[in-house]
Amino acid sequence: MRRILPPSVLAGVLAAAALLSPAAGADSWPQFRGPSADGVVAGAPKLAVTWSETENVRWKTPIPHKGWSTPAVQDGKLWLTTATPEGTEYFVISVDAETGAVAMNERLFTCANPEPLGNDVNCYASPSPASEPGRVYISFGSYGTACLDTATGKELWRRTDLPCRHFRGPGSSVILHQNLLILTFDGADQQYSTALDKATGATVWRTDRTSVWKDLDENGQPSREGDMRKAFCTPLVFTHAGREQMVVTASYGVFAYDPLTGRELWKIDHESYSPAPMPVYDGNLVFVLTGRGRNALMAVRPDGDGDVTKTHVAWQFTGKTIPVEPSPVLADGLLYLVSNDGIVTCLDAATGAEVWAERIGGSYCASPILANGLLYFSSTQGKTTILKAGRAFEKVAENRLEEGFMASPVAVGDALFLRTKTALYRIDAAAE
16 A cells, blocks of 8 residues: 655655755766855865866866866766867767766767857857756757766757857756756847756746846847847746745846746846856845846845836845856855956845955956865966955965866865866865
């Protein structure tokens, strides 16, 4: 006779199972920004604090072509993407986490006429994969999305019919939620979120943005073609006061959706465009960075409905130290931000008051991580600055590799994985 658990007991069992599952454990890094989707590494890992090309490098593996995606780690392998610089061929690569050996390097998609990027900031392989035991999900935005078996590399399904004119290239990473793979498309021509059945790739829902455009000329046309409609943000899913929601920042608006149905829950208008940082949530407020132009960090109360622009912004922090690309880190009531030009700012998360701000040098696109009380900031010049988290600025170390960083650091167990523009490294505190 099958036993039926009461809903309250079943919820507790499922929550415990989620905490113990391999996808959420210390042996994986299943998505951009890690198991908790905020760049915070759980526990007390013994990550390296010092390294160089000749110190504490367990292995270094060259990565061909060009890709900025942060690796996902699953089933003992790192999964990452790359593409030819001109965007005609798109590849998935898996690397053995122990040895650095390339287990797979396969071309997944081709495109005869990709749209030119127009600058060197982005590339055609920027979205990071998402993974779970047995499967990895690879996306190049409108150029193609696929699901692979992590043991064999076999392709289980693919989609090449999700439209978007990326203009500067794709940038939003995929996320997994229950039975869904959620993708974000904010392009020059259309802007929407969509969810696919992760088992089959079939579309479950699609929701277009209800943006209020502020970039129109006297004829009602965009005043700056392309850039003013684009965004690169990866959405964040969380539950607030019993309501599950997915928050994503777009040009001129922040949107919250029901992640299972795509129904819009609330939105906030803002004055910026082309945002990239992923939101973070502290159990009370959700923190979003609005992008270029009138860039701001907004602390939003996520309990509203409809247009909450005038009612639910708890505080705003503005200025030249606000990041355009790097996502923030939140821990112990403090928010840590690194601007594109290398100023780290620490804010009180409850009030937005500045605690300290210091320049660490270099330029930044990668998002920092926090592990064992230490913040890791990796620059586009190849320098990683390590700071002690807290209400006083304290530099712990500076480390350099030959090439710069666009991908964010990854921590699994006591291993630190760093992807530069040309190679993938495993850094161990006591590498032989």
